[in-house]
Amino acid sequence: MMVLAVGCGIIWLAYSEQEKIIHQNQKTMAEEVSMTISTYFSGLADNLQIVAKSSHFSSLPLSGQKEILIDLLTDKKKMFHECSVLTPDGHEILKLSRFYTYMPYELGNLSSDPLFIRARNGEPAFSPIYIYPNTGLISVDIAIPVINEQGSVTHVLKGTARILSLWKMIEKIDMGMSGYAYVVDNKGHFIAYKTISEILEKYGTLMTAYPPVQEFVSGQMTKKDKISSYIGLQGKEVIGSYAPIEGTDWAVITELPTSEAFENITRMIQITLAALIIGVICSILLGFFLSRYLTDPILNLTTTVDRIGHGNLETEIYEISRPDEIGILARGIARMQKNLRDTYLDLELRISELTLAREELRISEEQYRTIFEHSENPLILVEKDCTITLINKKFEELWGYSQKEVVGKKKWTEFVANQEDLDRMITFNKRRQSGDKNVPNMYDFRFKTYSGEIRDILISVTQMPGTGQTLATLIDVTEQKKFEQELIQKNRDLHEAYEKLTANEEELRKSYNSLATYEQELRKSEQKYRSVVEDQTELILRFNPDGKVLFVNDAFCSFFKSDRDEIVRSGLTFSGIAAFASELLNRISSLAKENPMVTFEQKFLVPDSEEKWLNVTIRGIFSESRFISEFQSVARDITDRKRAEEALERARNKLSLLNAITFEDIRNYVFTLSGYLEVQKDMIPDAGIISLIEREQNIVKKVSQSIEFAKDYQDMGIKPAHWQNVLQVYLFAISHLDLSHIERIEEIKGVYVYADPLLEKAFFNLAQNLVTHGKDTITRLHIYTKMQETDLVIVFEDNGQGIPDDLKEYLFTRRNDVKKGLGLYFVSEVLAITGIRIQETGIYGKGARFEIIVPQGKYRTE
Known part of the structure; x- marks a missing residue:
């Protein structure tokens, strides 16, 4: 071992x-x-830090920053494949890539990006590694703050680097x-x-x-x-x-x-295990020879002692005759065996006597416990100090606590509901403990259960002689008392109902007389309104969800050249109104309690094959259970109006084509005349004549502008107005202008207005007006919305010089004395088509501020 x-x-x-x-x-x-x-990422961040600190990056114009980023992507093309510049509020103002060209409308806002937030707070930040979608390269984003000389963060520089070389x-x-x-x-x-x-x-x-x-x-x-x-x-x-x-x-x-x-360790373990196996074999052989002389006798004695310990006092003991220590031990065990045998016989006699007495006591205790546990009423046994000693199952059900939670842990005073009953019961208990024989043994009190319910209880108390304990029997009389109260209340209600019945009999008699009079008036009213409906020129049809026709007026029958009885008898399947009925059934599926009416215009063929246009209104009539019980259709013949509209549309298209051809011819003539004047100016050396030619050129230029304005103006209102996304239209409009030197702030997401299709042209004229008149002073262009009572106001403002007060009242009129006066006049006219107004409210010296006021019903937000 x-x-x-x-x-x-x-x-x-x-x-x-x-x-x-x-x-x-x-x-x-x-x-x-x-x-x-970590070293590789630090190198990426260091390259961006060098760019951010070089040439005062924060103070450079957008074009200068763009050149620096192009140099970075060219010099570090094995590291970076995309870079972008963000403002402190998260707007991307510049984004360059070696694999893709970003358009202005693709630049987003990253204000909620955790990477941008950490960089804006002044520390470099790294994004999780991802697969760059344009190349499939493993990439990571790095963002660092661009800090000016005053220590403020002016921009956030973000780069995308590949990490395959890492x-x-x-x-x-x-x-x-x-x-x-x-x-x-x-x-x-x-x-x-x-x-x-x-x-x-x-x-x-x-x-x-x-x-x-x-x-x-x-x-x-x-x-x-x-x-x-x-x-x-x-x-x-x-x-x-x-x-x-x-x-x-x-x-x-x-x-x-x-x-x-x-x-290596596995090879060493194999060698060591082989050596251990050899050593174990040798140890087994040595142990075998030693056990033959020493171990076997000791094991035999140990087995003998174990049998004696288990009660086998007749076990035979070996090795008694040996003269050594093993023999002495064997003889001592033999003497112990004899003493144990004598002692066991004496104890056996005494145990039999005690067993008989204990069995008699157990039977008596079981009888009383059975009676206590199976009592039909809740029982409780308490000590002198009010501690609960024992309860039965019925008491557990009444109070709501288990026996383990109550016995020895709670007092009977805890289940008394009110203080008055508690004081009375404590007084009775003290008198009973002092030996007073005149204490009531049965009385009522209010019982509080574990859940807080209050029960009415009748308690019977018995003093246990010689122990100081008290046995109490509880009877739940809650339902009995409640029943008594209900009987009293029902008796009162019955008396009141009898009195009301007597009073209502007279009222019913009066109501019957009133109903008879009302019925006669109702018949007269029904006859009057039926005459009104029959005389209507509109086509009236009533039918139920099963397609059964309930009513049609004379105008309906005359229009479809059909008999009233045939329509009512056949229902909506009648061949004379089949096309009309099919269209009605298609439309009624959209009706609901919240949207009970639908209106549409449709072309139909009447029985003589003549095409007719109808304006149809269908209304669902709902029952009290919110289900449609009937449908009513009211139709009006609008054939003449439709034919007039079609003729007007054809005339408008012809006029539009004539205008387009005329405008194109005049534009060509003006262009040719401008060319001749320019050639003539080069051929004549006289300065006076050249001055006249230049004035003629200005007049030709104004004629050209008037023609352009007239072309836009003649398109105004030709196409129907529709709902337009303001931000999308604004971005499309300014995409035609160079605004790279101006900071743009757009806070107008999800706003739609109902306007003429030329709304984009109107926004273009507004932006062009600001760029033209304030190109040297404007550095910020801000568009946002606000509410003015029920109207939506779209604010379009800059931080330039602004407009003098004496010119504001002429801004939106057609002027010939102010350069480009037709642009703002065009804007106001386009907006006015759908009831939208525009005004200028800026302060001269602080910037221009145009407010576009959209009335309620002409805007919505999503």
Whole structure:
């Protein structure tokens, strides 16, 4: 056994030391990989920091910042493939990529992005690793703050870098023949590995089933500061460790298969086990010879003593005749056996006598306990200090507590509901304990259950002689008292009902006479309204959900050239009204209690094959149970109006075509005339004539502007107005202007207005007006909304010089003395088509402020 113990100890020590070395090596490899990744990320951040601090990046115009980012993407193309600049409120004002060209409307707002928030607070931030959609490269986003000389964050610089070269650096780290490493984020999701296919397959997979990932996510180390072997990423048993990556919220997981880790120690264990087997065989042979002389006699005596201990006092004892210590021990056991036999016979006699007395006492106690437990009434036994000693099942049901919760732990005073009853019962108990024989043994009180319910109880109290205990029997009389009260109340109600019945008899007699008079009036009213309906020129039809026709007027029958009786008899399946009925059935499916009416216009063929247009209104008539009981259709013949509208539309199209051809011819003539004037100015040296020619050119230019305005004006109102997304229309309008030098703030998402299709042209004229007149002073353009009572106000303002007060009243009129006066006049006319107004409310010297006032019903938000 010693050889075996020593051998196993040596194996355990060697294995433990080898395991400790392996875990330490794994920890060292994980930290080395983590340091490599952290150094790489620091280099990415440093490159962006150099850009942010170079040439006073924060003070450069947008074009200068764009050139610097283009140089960065060109010089560091193996590292960065996308860069963007964001304002402190999260708006992307510049976004460049080596693989894609971003349009202005594709720039977004990242104010809620955690990466942007950390950078805006003054610290570099790294995003989780992801697959860049345009190239399929493994990428990461880095965001750093751009700080000016006063220490304020003016911009956030964001770069997207690929990290494939990082993994080539990690592969150079010695992690064994079959060891490997991968990266997880702080939630335990798989984000990086040396094989691209593995990343595409497992990217984002939750890896918390692996012990190193679980410890990194929970932030708790094992008690031994090491992780036991487990089934790793490649499906083999591995030894793993992890190390957090500095500057990120990720960790590196390194894994080494146990077959490689314990290869040397396994070979040493095999040799040691062979030596142990030989030593054990030798030990067995030596033990066999020693047991023949010493061990066997001792075992025999031990077995004999064990039998005596189990009550077998007749067991035979061996080895008594030996002269050595074993013989002395055997003779002592024999004497002990004789003494135990005598003592056992005496105890057996006494035990039989005690057993008989205990059985008689148990039978008596069982009888009384059975009577107590199976009593039909709740029973309770209490001590002098009011502590409850015993309760039966009925009392448990009444109070709501179990016997374990009550006995020895609660007092009877706890179930008394009111203080008056409690004081009375305590007085009775004290008198009873003092020996007073005149104390009432039965009385009422209010009982409070565990749930708080109040019960009426009749209690009977008995003093137990010689013990000081009190036995109480409780009778629940709650239902009895409630029944008594109900009988009294019903008797009162019956008396009142009799009196009311006498009074109502007279009222019923009067009501009957009134109903008879009302019926006669109702018949006259029905006849009058039927005449009104029959005389209507509108087509009236009533039918139920089963398609049965309940009523049609003469105008309906005349229009469809059908007989009233045939329509009522056949219902909606009547061939003369089949097309009309089919359209009605298609429309009624949308009716509901909240939307009981639908109106539509439809073309129908009447029986003589003539085309007719009808304006139809269908109303659902609902019952009290919210189901449709009937439908009523009222139709009006609008054929003449429709034909007039079609003729007007044809005339409008012809006029529009004539205007377009005329405008195009005049534009061509004006362009040719401008060319001739320019050639003539070059041919004539006289300065006076040249001055006249320049005036003629200005007049031609004004004629051209008037033609353009007239073309837009003649299109105004031609196409029907419709709901338009304000932000989308505004972005389309300003896309035709160069606003790269102006900061734009758009706070108008989800707003729709009902306006003419030329709304985009109106927004373009507003923006062009600001850019033209304030190109040297305007640096910010702000559009937002506010409410003014029930109207929506769209505010369009800048921070330029503004408009003088003496010009404001002429802004939206047609002027020939002010340059480009037709632009704002055009804006006001376009908006006025749908009842929208515009006004200028800015303060001269602080900027222009145009307010577009949209009345209620002409706007909505989503």
